[in-house]
Amino acid sequence: MKITEHIERAKGKTLFSFEIIPPVKGQNIQKLYDNIDPLMEFKPPFIDVTTSREEHIYLKKESGLLEQKITRMRPGTVGICASLMHKYDIDPVPHVLCGGFSKEETEYVLVDCHYLGIKNIMALRGDARKDEAFFTPHPEGNKYANDLVSQVNDLNNGKYLHDLVESQHLFDFCIGVAGYPEKHMEAPSMDTDLRRLKQKVDAGADYVVTQMFFDNQKFFEFVDKAKSMGINVPIIPGIKPIAVQRHLNVLPQIFKIDLPDDLVKEVDKCKTNKQIKKVGIEWAIQQSRELIAAGVPLVHYYSMGKSDNIKAIAAKVF
Numbered sequence: 001m002k003i004t005e006h007i008e009r010a011k012g013k014t015l016f017s018f019e020i021i022p023p024v025k026g027q028n029i030q031k032l033y034d035n036i037d038p039l040m041e042f043k044p045p046f047i048d049v050t051t052s053r054e055e056h057i058y059l060k061k062e063s064g065l066l067e068q069k070i071t072r073m074r075p076g077t078v079g080i081c082a083s084l085m086h087k088y089d090i091d092p093v094p095h096v097l098c099g100g101f102s103k104e105e106t107e108y109v110l111v112d113c114h115y116l117g118i119k120n121i122m123a124l125r126g127d128a129r130k131d132e133a134f135f136t137p138h139p140e141g142n143k144y145a146n147d148l149v150s151q152v153n154d155l156n157n158g159k160y161l162h163d164l165v166e167s168q169h170l171f172d173f174c175i176g177v178a179g180y181p182e183k184h185m186e187a188p189s190m191d192t193d194l195r196r197l198k199q200k201v202d203a204g205a206d207y208v209v210t211q212m213f214f215d216n217q218k219f220f221e222f223v224d225k226a227k228s229m230g231i232n233v234p235i236i237p238g239i240k241p242i243a244v245q246r247h248l249n250v251l252p253q254i255f256k257i258d259l260p261d262d263l264v265k266e267v268d269k270c271k272t273n274k275q276i277k278k279v280g281i282e283w284a285i286q287q288s289r290e291l292i293a294a295g296v297p298l299v300h301y302y303s304m305g306k307s308d309n310i311k312a313i314a315a316k317v318f
């Protein structure tokens with residue numbers, strides 16, 4: 001079922017969902033299931049499966065010199081989606097990226113998803129590769145997420161690349177896109193970023209999932225502003241519980257978000273990571289309760305491959 005249909009069917013009840021990251025290649029998929037299993041009792045209507053950018057690796061040649069190669073360390077997004085449908089009878093949402101893919105390759109991914117019966121696609125630009133200062137699009141790929149949304153929407157209308165086929169059989173993907181309550185790091189202003197978000201919705205996006213945030217006020221202001229600009233699709237808040245001291249530095253650095261001073265002070269008081277995890281869980285519970293009281297359609301959790309803290313939150317909230 002489409003995410004928008006799940007939301008409609010819930011008739012105002014807030015739903016629970018989460019995101020998983022494919023394992024590093026070489027690992028067993030069982031580890032992924034072990035983290036999903038404890039969350040199934042909260043009846044998520046869907047699970048998002050991320051796609052990672054490709055990265056540089058260095059291989060030692062016989063001569064002793066290093067050879068640089070590009071590889072994807074966490075492949076398998078669509079395969080994992082198929083396995084989730086099979087194992088849990090749940091709607092998976094594969095993340096489809098502009099970065100690293102030609103439009104041709106993207107079309108093949110979408111055809112695979114369609115054949116598998118996947119109903120939802122999260123359309124994202126992707127971040128810059130680790131070795132790049134700025135995002136560089138694939139020479140034959142989509143530059144911005146709104147271009148990717150247009151490609152998916154074209155397929156929904158039977159339009160393949162190169163106008164090669166006249167299809168009577170249309171795709172019908174529900175399309176999600178990313179939104180940023182604290183502005184995307186590259187956007188010159190919040191208003192510009194929201195205009196770009198509106199472009200994605202106008203291109204065919206059906207719902208928005210936000211970047212993680214720790215201050216609900218920022219989310220509420222973002223939603224108000226988005227609505228005033230004519231963005232009328234569901235906006236789903238994304239929540240990540242703090243789990244270790246390092247998060248205080250890396251989350252603002254990677255995602256260009258602020259952490260509220262009250263949260264930082266609570267974490268600073270902790271002596272162990274176990275205590276920090278507890279603070280993170282408590283904070284996320286409060287955030288989730290306030291969001292639910294405000295009537296959000298869903299609360300979406302960034303599990304980052306670990307389910308114990310998400311389970312502790314969901315047990316109190318759902």
Ligand code: FAD
Nearest residue numbers: 050051095124125126127144145178184186187196209211
């Ligand atoms: P866009 O919407 O294309 O925006 C990127 C920047 O360009 C913004 O600053 C925007 O204001 C600007 N912009 C947009 N359109 C235009 C235009 N037409 N002209 C000029 N400027 C424009 N990353 C991954 O690699 N894998 C994942 O699985 C993944 N999942 C995510 C899930 C969620 C819910 C979120 C919020 C993010 C996720 N990301 C993921 C991170 C995301 O790829 C990055 O934040 C990326 O930098 C931007 O992606 P976007 O789709 O928002 O890009």
